[in-house]
Amino acid sequence: MQASDKAIINEIKALTDLIRHHNFCYFQKNAAEISDYAYDQLVERLVQLEKTYPHFKEPNSPTETIGEKPSYRSPLVHHPLPMLSLAKTYSEAEIVQFVARVKKIAPDLSISFVCEPKIDGVALCIRYESGKLVAIVTRGDGTAGDDITQRALQCMQLPTVIEDAPLASFEVRGEAFMSKASFKAFNDKRKKEGKPLWANPRNITAGTLNALDIDLVEGRQLAFYGYSLYTPKPFLATHQEALAWLAKWGFSTLPIYKVCKDVSAIMTYIHYWAEHKNELPVGIDGIVIKVNEFDQQQLLGATAKAPRWAIAYKYQPETAHSTLENITFQVGRSGVVTPVAHFKPVVLAGTYVSRASLYNAEELARRAFHVGDTILIEKGGDIIPKIVGINLAHRKAAQQPILFPQSCPACATPLYRAAGEAIYYCPNKQRCLPQLKGLLLHFVQRRAMAIDAIGPKTIDALWEAKLVQTAADLYKLRYEDVIQLAGFQALSARKLLANIQSSKARPFDRVLFALGIKHVGDTLAKTLALHFACMERLQQAPLSELLAIPTIGATIAQHIVAYFQDPDQQALLADLQSAGLQFSLQQQAIAELPLSAKKIVISGTFHYFTREALMYCIEQAGATLVTSISAKVDYVIAGQKAGPAKLAKAKALAIPILGEQDFMNLIRYESLSCI
Ligand code: IVH
Numbered sequence: 001m002q003a004s005d006k007a008i009i010n011e012i013k014a015l016t017d018l019i020r021h022h023n024f025c026y027f028q029k030n031a032a033e034i035s036d037y038a039y040d041q042l043v044e045r046l047v048q049l050e051k052t053y054p055h056f057k058e059p060n061s062p063t064e065t066i067g068e069k070p071s072y073r074s075p076l077v078h079h080p081l082p083m084l085s086l087a088k089t090y091s092e093a094e095i096v097q098f099v100a101r102v103k104k105i106a107p108d109l110s111i112s113f114v115c116e117p118k119i120d121g122v123a124l125c126i127r128y129e130s131g132k133l134v135a136i137v138t139r140g141d142g143t144a145g146d147d148i149t150q151r152a153l154q155c156m157q158l159p160t161v162i163e164d165a166p167l168a169s170f171e172v173r174g175e176a177f178m179s180k181a182s183f184k185a186f187n188d189k190r191k192k193e194g195k196p197l198w199a200n201p202r203n204i205t206a207g208t209l210n211a212l213d214i215d216l217v218e219g220r221q222l223a224f225y226g227y228s229l230y231t232p233k234p235f236l237a238t239h240q241e242a243l244a245w246l247a248k249w250g251f252s253t254l255p256i257y258k259v260c261k262d263v264s265a266i267m268t269y270i271h272y273w274a275e276h277k278n279e280l281p282v283g284i285d286g287i288v289i290k291v292n293e294f295d296q297q298q299l300l301g302a303t304a305k306a307p308r309w310a311i312a313y314k315y316q317p318e319t320a321h322s323t324l325e326n327i328t329f330q331v332g333r334s335g336v337v338t339p340v341a342h343f344k345p346v347v348l349a350g351t352y353v354s355r356a357s358l359y360n361a362e363e364l365a366r367r368a369f370h371v372g373d374t375i376l377i378e379k380g381g382d383i384i385p386k387i388v389g390i391n392l393a394h395r396k397a398a399q400q401p402i403l404f405p406q407s408c409p410a411c412a413t414p415l416y417r418a419a420g421e422a423i424y425y426c427p428n429k430q431r432c433l434p435q436l437k438g439l440l441l442h443f444v445q446r447r448a449m450a451i452d453a454i455g456p457k458t459i460d461a462l463w464e465a466k467l468v469q470t471a472a473d474l475y476k477l478r479y480e481d482v483i484q485l486a487g488f489q490a491l492s493a494r495k496l497l498a499n500i501q502s503s504k505a506r507p508f509d510r511v512l513f514a515l516g517i518k519h520v521g522d523t524l525a526k527t528l529a530l531h532f533a534c535m536e537r538l539q540q541a542p543l544s545e546l547l548a549i550p551t552i553g554a555t556i557a558q559h560i561v562a563y564f565q566d567p568d569q570q571a572l573l574a575d576l577q578s579a580g581l582q583f584s585l586q587q588q589a590i591a592e593l594p595l596s597a598k599k600i601v602i603s604g605t606f607h608y609f610t611r612e613a614l615m616y617c618i619e620q621a622g623a624t625l626v627t628s629i630s631a632k633v634d635y636v637i638a639g640q641k642a643g644p645a646k647l648a649k650a651k652a653l654a655i656p657i658l659g660e661q662d663f664m665n666l667i668r669y670e671s672l673s674c675i
Pocket of ligand 1: 083084085086118119123174175288310312
């Protein structure tokens with residue numbers, strides 16, 4: 001073997017390992033370490049080397065396998081038709097070659113292409129049998145993926161029954177994603193709560209769909225873009241028709257796809273969306289060009305990895321150079337310390353940016369930033385800019401490395417890092433200012449106690465004046481206290497006090513949410529309120545009772561128990577109770593009850609409600625629960641595994657059968673907030 005051969009073998013081996021490592025980070029950990037562009041460059045180099053030196057190719061090269069491996073946590077489902085990837089390029093010349101290749105294979109045919117957005121999300125396959133949604137499966141390794149039906153339905157609106165399909169059984173494939181607006185709202189909320197931010201919509205989409213603990217998924221709204229329809233027997237002639245059917249059935253298909261007859265039309269489309277992609281409600285990272293006619297697609301076939309009838313043109317992410325000025329460390333309300341890079345402002349994707357989040361200590365250590373470093377910043381599909389490189393050639397000897405602090409930047413308490421976690425916490429819950437102020441901000445927010453008159457500035461002013469240290473202090477404020485604060489006049493002071501007073505009517509579940517108990521978000525606060533009905537029962541709940549609630553895992557249950565055992569929190573709760581906050585579910589006035597005097601039968605098990613909670617809700621809504629079906633019954637609420645005999649009898653008597661969600665709508669679950 002020659003020395004040059006050895007070098008090539010080594011490079012192939014190194015690239016193969018590196019790409020496998022990045023596949024793992026991207027698909028399994030949902031935390032990419034390099035940009036898509038940098039990844040694609042590695043793959044391209046490996047493809048070139050393997051083409052030139054096929055005898056040195058590693059077995060199972062990542063150029064031939066699809067990156068994602070099923071997680072093995074959910075049931076594995078086989079894909080009868082493999083879920084393939086796409087050939088991709090950053091070069092317009094390769095699009096010209098693609099069109100020429102297609103035309104060569106089918107020279108006598110007139111060929112049209114559909115150009116459509118390439119959404120940067122997570123590929124899913126949705127199976128329908130007899131017109132009913134039966135399974136939602138991830139791509140996995142292309143041959144089998146995870147069954148994530150329950151989780152996906154919890155955070156995505158999808159047609160569960162399709163009545164007018166020409167074929168009863170089929171698969172809809174497409175991309176799950178989070179819109180830019182939902183992503184921004186979600187991260188804004190996390191910022192307020194002092195939680196680390198998600199890097200981009202793709203990561204949160206993958207994280208949500210992979211989450212084991214349903215609780216961690218709460219409040220996350222994902223969307224689904226259908227891009228293919230697979231039927232056992234062909235019944236359509238073109239991809240364009242398939243997109244039209246998907247739209248008709250209620251799938252969102254971004255209505256910007258276009259049928260193009262030639263390269264020039266394809267290029268016009270690519271250039272147009274390069275300019276306008278930032279205006280779309282969803283992040284796109286390129287354009288997919290597909291042969292429109294299914295017959296022609298068949299003729300072209302596929303490789304083991306990707307079809308020959310489609311290609312993705314990927315937009316280069318926008319990048320800019322800047323100078324790193326500093327890294328600050330922010331403490332959130334739960335004590336998490338997040339490094340934030342500050343650099344000289346630069347324009348990226350149409351906006352000025354001067355800050356980038358670095359997520360955690362590991363990333364900071366790995367990158368070894370120095371003040372004054374020339375850094376490369378990228379803003380592609382990501383909403384938050386990312387630092388993707390440092391130009392070490394520009395680093396001067398005198399520049400100082402930036403290290404993660406050992407103690408809290410706000411209160412100097414030594415930081416704590418849980419085993420196996422990359423996050424540092426400040427444990428000083430009692431005295432650390434950003435944590436205390438963060439908790440107050442969480443407490444007053446609209447979804448909590450809705451004290452809109454108080455924002456971050458007023459919290460600062462109340463704190464400075466030593467008027468408020470805990471949420472309970474808000475209820476002790478007097479007119480004389482508020483009027484002395486800068487910026488307050490008689491009217492605004494009265495308004496603020498009235499706002500605090502009216503917050504006492506906020507329902508029990510909102511109070512629970514407002515407390516800021518770790519992991520107790522919107523939905524869990526509702527579940528707890530419904531299950532325990534009053535604070536006292538929840539305070540005394542043993543771990544086992546919490547664990548018996550289907551959506552609560554061990555970590556969350558332990559946090560809840562620890563919170564109620566903490567003497568500081570007990571004192572706070574006692575103060576809030578004396579202030580007159582709602583510590584139990586409220587009885588509605590009888591006339592207002594949405595199901596007054598109705599008779600209801602329940603059957604099966606439910607996703608959101610425990611049986612007790614459902615019974616409680618029925619009772620609170622003014623209805624009576626009965627056990628057997630008769631003509632006197634007004635509704636049947638059917639869950640999973642509902643008794644078939646009961647359902648048949650209800651149908652025979654024409655009694656409306658409600659699903660869990662229908663029932664929630666009927667009792668106006670959201671607006672009544674636990675009734
Ligand atoms: S078609 C057999 N169309 O990109 C062809 N894919 O890198 C299947 N993607 O795994 C894919 N938008 O999840 C297609 N409009 C689109 C797409 C799209 C995003 C994803 C898809 C695929 C990946 C390929």
